[in-house]
Structures are given as structure tokens and as C-alpha cells.
Amino acid sequence: MKVVVLGCSGSGPGPDSPASGYLVEAGGTRLTLDLGNGTFGALQRSLDPWALDGVVFSHLHPDHCADLSALAVWRRYHPSPPVDPTRTRLPVFAPVEAPERLGAAYAPSAAERADTDLSDVFSFRVLATGCEATVGGAVLRAAAVDHPCEAYALRVEHGGRSLVYSGDTGPCQGLVDLARSADVLLCEASWPHTDDMPTGVHLSGRQAGEHAAAAGVGRLLLTHVPVWTDPEPILAEAKAVFDGPVELVRSGGEYEV
Template identity: 55%
Template sequence: MLLTVLGCSGSAPGPNAATSGYLLEADGFALGLDLGTGTLAVLQALRDPFDLDALLFSHLHPDHCADFTGLTVLRRYHPAPTRDPRANRLPVYGPGETERRLVASHSPDAATEAETDLSDVYEFHKITTETVHIGPFEVTALLAAHPCEAYSFRISGGGRTLMFTGDTGIFDGLADLAAGADVLLSEASWTHAAGRPVNLHLSGTDAGTVARRAAVGRLLVTHVPPWTDAAAVLAEARSAYQGETVLVRQGQSYPI
């Protein structure tokens, strides 16, 4: 498995920094994992966006899904696509309202929202907590602690496992879902301090603590907002977890 970071800025884009989005590849299959603001531009700089085989959204906040709109324009109106998007409809997995809300973003107005249809180029699937197979990947979802319907994912393929926290506060079961994973890709949006909002984000200390409790092989820290001291977040994570801990970088790839 190979993880490529399309964007890792938390909550909002930073200077030349896209928000959350990743590409996970195995056995020739390319799975997009979130597609936040600016990630489509990064994806196109790295590879043909028509190579995507499926999309998986952790939740529907714009910093995780906004570039779906640009992808839709590309898939519907590109004059010379390298793969026919209508003959190869892209499977899109997401929370319960994914189809309605993403389709609504392409409606001319509220009155025609119900008539808008993107099924010419997509096939939508609702995430459940049942384990599903997406190409070569086995994906187990767990409802996260966030203000909207959001999920954490355990993704396995080829004998390797990636755990992606998505956006979440600490909750029972997070470390259990990550148990023994080769890599934990964890958001860490701030440093640890009293008074942080609950059920919203992890601190660097939280991310490191989950990695330690889950006995993961490696910790990748992501989703640090542009106004947060990334070095301080990374230092917290390393204090709580003694294994390899890396602050991910946009455009970089990490073997799982």
C-alpha cells in the first residue's frame, strides 16, 4: 500500500497548502480518501485524475470534500478524458447525506435540486459500520466524535493496515479500531490544553496516546491548521508515543 498526501492543512487551506485529501494505492487500484479544498489541483500535478477508481469521504465538511465539485466538472465536461467517465462511473462512499448534498452543489437553484442527477458519472454508496470491500481494500468504519456524521476508517490490503482517524475527538473504541495497524494517520489540530472543545479534534498528545495504546507501527500526523504551531503538535505526539512519528507533507508518499 502507498499513501500519497494531496493536502494536509486542517480546517482551512494555508498558503499554497490544500486541506485534507489522500490517495491510497494497492494492486493498481487508486482510492481517494477525502478531497478537500485544493486537493484536485495537487492530484492533477501528480497523476491523471481519471485514474481514480473510487472515492471515500470521512465526512462532509468542506475541508474534506469541497473539490468534489471540481472533479464533477472534470468528469462531466472534459473534452478528451483518458477513461470514459460514463462507462466507468466512479464509486463514491460517504455518510448518509453524501449523495443529496454533493448533488445539490451542482443544482442550478433550490427549486431544481431534487431533479439534479449525477448518476451519469458516479454511483453513490452510504457508509455503514459493516466492513466493506472497495477494490483490494477491506474498509471498517466507526462513527467518530465530531459535530456532523463522521467516520474513522481501518483500511487493510495486501497484508498491511492503515488507520485513518478522520476528524474526531477522543472516544471509546478509537484505539481499539487502530490496534496493531502498520500506520496510524491521525489528525492533530492543536496542542493539548484545558478548555479545548470536546468531540471535535485531537491534540498532538491525543494522537500520540492513541498510537501508543494501539501499538501501531508508525504515526503520521496530519490536519494541522495554518494557525497552529505544527512543531509543537509534533513534539507532543512524540512525547506520548515513542515509535516513528512524522508530520506529513503535501505531495509526499508514504509506504504502508
């Protein structure tokens, strides 16, 4: 397996990176974990969007899902599609409100809302803790995490390898349990550790490292650092509490799982 970072800027796109989005290549299977602002353009540098086998959303904040609208336009209006997109609808795994909320983002005016669930080109599948789905040759699992909205960590397995993506979360046992013995944990680390951090929102660098250590993962990749945050202290915090390999991902980077 391999993960290609389409974007890794926390909470919104930055000057050097789109927001959150990751292309996972698992054998012959291609799927995205999140598609935040700007990631659809980055996706096209790595893959023909028609080659996608599925889209998975950790949660429905715009910095993680806004570019589904661009993918919908691509599938609805491309002048020479290789398949009929209404007959070969792309699977989208997401929280339960996704059809309505993403449809409203695509067509927000009252006149357009008669056809805003996007079900003509997408087949929505509901994520839930404990769910298991097969996407091509990959197995997808999910676990609820601690964020202000419905949110999930995601685990992708293929060929004996495993990648876990935290999505956005505060400290929680659900992430540790899902990431148990994973080869790679792609984990958000949005701010340096302090005594007065908000709860149930994001992880510090230290907390990301602590979750990786508790889960016994092989490697920790840090992501979702906002542009206003210095990433180096976050990296140092994680390295201080996790004794495996740790690095900050970069937009456009490719990482073997």
C-alpha cells in the first residue's frame, strides 16, 4: 500500500498545501480518505478521477469534504466519460447526513435543491463504529472519535498491511483501539501541548505520539498542522513519547505503508 498526500493543511488550505485529503493505493484499488478544499486538483496530478474506486470521509467539516462538489461536477458534466456515471455510481462512505449536507453544499439555492443528494453519480454508504466494507481489494473499517461533529477514524487493510487515519479527534480510546498494531498511523496533530487545550477537538503533537505508542503502531505520520502553527515543536513532542519512526507529511508526498 501507498498513501499520497493530496493536502495536509489543518483547518483550511494554506499557501503550500490544500486542506486534508489522501489518496490510498492498495494493490489495484484507489480510494481517497477525505477531499478537503483544493484536493481535487491535486488528485488529478496523481490519478485520473475516473480510476477512483471509492471516496471515504472521516467527517463533514469543509476542510475534509468540500471538494466532493468538484468531483460531482466532473462526473456529471465531463464531455467524454469512459463509463456512464449514473450506471456506475462511485461509492462514498461517510457519516449519515452526507447526502443532504454535501448536496446542499453543491447546490445551495432553493431552486436547485430538488436534486441535491448527488445520488445520480454517487452511491452513499453510511459509516459507523464497527462497520466493515470491501472497496476493490481493500478492507475499510471505522471507529467513532471525539470531535464536535460525527467523526470517524479509518483503517484500510490490504495484502497484510494496514493504514489508520485519525481524521480529526481529541484524545480517545476509539483511535487507539482501531490503530492497534497498524503499520502506519496517519494522525492529526494540530497544536503544541499546553495545559489549557480545548477538549474533544484536536490532538497535540504529544498526544498523537501517546496514541501511537498506546496502539503499538509501526510508524507515525503527523498531519493537519494549521498554517499558523510551527510544526517543529509538534514533531519534537511526538518523538519524545513515541520511539518508532515519526515524520511530518508534506503535500505531494508519497509514503509506503
